[in-house]
Amino acid sequence: MGTSFWRRTTIDPPEAEFPEGEHVDIVVVGAGFTGLITALIAAARGSSVVVLEAHTVGAGASGSTTAKVSVLQGTRLSTIRSHHGLETARAYAEANQYGLDWWAEFCGSHGVDVQRPRAVTFSRGVKGTNTLRAEKRTLDALGLPARWYDRIDVPFPARSAVELPDQMQLDPVDALAALVRATSALGVRIIEHSRVTGLDVRGHDGDARVQVRSDGGTCSARDVVLATASPALDRGPTVASMEAERSYLCAFEYPGGLEEGMYGSVESPVRSLRTVPVSDREVLLVGGNGHRTGTAAGTESKIDSLREYAAKHFPSAEFTHGWSAQDFHPVTLLPKSGPMPWGKGRVHFAGGYSKWGLTGAPAAAGIMVDRLSGREPRVSFGKPSLTGVLRTSVSLYADLPIQLAATAVQAAVRPPRPTVRPIGEATADDGETCRVGLLCPHMGAALSWNEAERSWDCPWHGSRFSACGELLEGPATRDLTRYDTT
Template identity: 40%
Template sequence: MESVWFATHPSSRSTDVFEDGSHADTVVAGAGLTGLATAVLLARAGYQVVVLEARTVGAVTTGRTTGKLSLLQGLTLSGILSHQSAEVARAYVEGNREGQAFLVRLMDDRGVPYERRRAVTYATTEDGLRKLRAEQEASRTAGLAAEWTDTTDLPFPVLGALTLPDQVQLHPLRVLDMLQAELIAHGGAVVEGVRVTAADSSTPVQITTTAGRMTADRVVLATGTPILDRGAYFAKLIPHRSYATTFRVPGSPASIPQGMYLSADQPTRSLRTVAVDGDELLMVGGNGHLTGRSSDTSGAVADLEAWTQEHFPGAERVHAWSAQDYRSVNRVPFVGLMPRGGGHIYVATGYDKWGMTNAIAAALHLAEEILGGSMPWADTLRHRVTRPAAVMSAVSANASVAVEATKDWMQAEMGSLPDAAPAEGAGAVGRGHHGLPEGVSTVDGVTCRVSAVCTHAGGVLGWNDAEKSWDCPLHGSRFAADGTILEGPAVADLKRHD
């Protein structure tokens, strides 16, 4: 599954190489929007910065987003206020506002195109309307001037909608190209195909990678979810996968809604336009679920297509892909120093599918903390108090993880693997030759047999038939059919049993 961004704008590969035994002022793990923006800010200040990317620039989350740079974020603010104070909600909005303004200024200065659009959160049911009214009140409390309307340009009736004008939609890979060029111009480096697997708390930090070792005065973990277990972030984050598609819609461009839309109802529906080769496509996303806990991921894509064809007759699907993001249990991203990191390891995670604004806000926050200075909104977020609702969210999430782990181990130990190779695109988990869970799949005519136990915390993996991957239902690690690690807190591949 390839995103429209990679299909229309393949990123140029970095030519920088890893130097075993070298030292840098700062090593950033992860070349997505957070990692590259943070690296640029530090390099501008004169720091020697090396970005280490396990795969390729933007390969994980940034290159798979919907590309909405918006302050109106569905039901986010009412969710924050159910877990945090009004002061924290206002700080969250202010950080996102500053992040949005920073990125827009940079795109203007560097000639990177983007489009201004109004953002709209809409409701089609009474339950959705109730949630939308709560979000309207939360927006007032948080200082976001969203307006109420009863009309939209959607091809179906709505009961109400919140709107915010002058928001931005963009092509995320063009933004990453811009940031990478900016970093290199300031003496930084981006090394692809090198995964950080460990970092200690010494001075300087000793960093272990798949290509060797190096040292740094500090490390920034911009890997979606932290790859180090200090601070137990894996237990404070809830991994979600969601799906996106693009369609060629018959008729004039006016037949496609021009705003950036998101439903308050479930299952979520996200819409925007995408310009491709002089044509305008409709992007439709949604159908999110907890990672590794859906038995029919390809059905999520099929459902998006059916919904689109119902409301946009004759729509022809062009692209389909999915992405992963993490919600923090207290609804606000974790940004700053990592516990037990010796004061030299920083982290940014928990954007809850709003990474375009939150990534830049996190980069500004991290740069302020590293370089010194004071931003009131960052100080508020850094010193927020954990409330009972956040504690209960963490308890609930981890109880769910425990139940899932027990259930999956029992099922894997009771069932045996099929004698014949799975059909093309299929995978199965069962008791292996040594009594432990194993997985077998067939992709592109190649059958692979691997350990079905996640290398992070021992969860039993499930087969993702949409993306042909092994996904962990505990903390969201994902592996290719041959066992190669794709993303998540895990840093080691699965053992092969071919």
């Protein structure tokens, strides 16, 4: 599996030393959209902010996304309405509109090119068309200027469609680079290759401060914001109620001709399409084939099937890049921006965008910084209903009770160490053969091998490790145990 198409340009944050022993107002953990926008808003309000990133800026989903900035998100608004009611769908839509408006203002004032195409959700069959009608009814009920098409003229299989005009698309690496420049100009220090491995909240109430331990050193903060996609370090209900979903994207050199729009299908396998203007030509992005991380066999076929789809419907498109990335789907269907239950009001988490973090991240960051500065947040993602959450839990998280039981056991007793440890052997890209322990260091789930990405993936909360056990991503904070191969 290759590198994201967007990675053709690099982001170089200004050199900054780890603030060893220093105390700052806010440590933000993670330098994706959520972390950098939180840092920017907080620094603009006068807070001293340090961002600690395990890898490099944009190493998570933010540097590998499709980067549609849209309030029309497949059929999410009607799904949220059917689970939690119209007022929650309204709050969610308003939060995402806030995110879109935030990008329009930020990109306009920081020299980031954007396009404002329509967003289109399309169906391929009768069942999908019925689902799409429910989305149109919800858009109408929310007063959004949506339009219905019985047929759309596109080169791929599509029947009816719903359109929302004047949405946005951008180059996520350009946007991340602009965020780095803007935050740095306000004195934010971004420290790459500093994985946060421990947080200790000391003191109480107004006197509490958080000791932050990382690969790069130790510092302390009044507040810590985990902008880590899934809540790093958490072993409680927050992490247990989010599902990691991995999906795949391909980029193609394309002579052009697709009517302007950002397209997404109702039915599975989802097909997500958009184009990217690149000087005098276009690049076509085709995505889809999402699955719960650590559960799919034959991952190598996921990119192949996207290529076959493009070859069939866009015969002149030439494949250039294929990659994958993951985002987190909360059982509530709604993103989270608020305190962690164990953080004594000092450790917070923002994330869980179900693959719609472009609009979600500015909203979550705004809510977070408003709360940290004692203001009433201007927007909210809405309130989940208990019955809605139960419905999602039953259909999507069949093993949630097992995870929660594991959480409870972990909290109550130190888990006994198994006497026989499962061990896996795999060959890394450089030809080195490694033997590693196959119990996830996060909460002990059994890892499975992902052939396409040559990684060990965890089905519980999406931690991933290289063939030789190095932690790649997810809520775990350490590598797998390595064993002798002789």
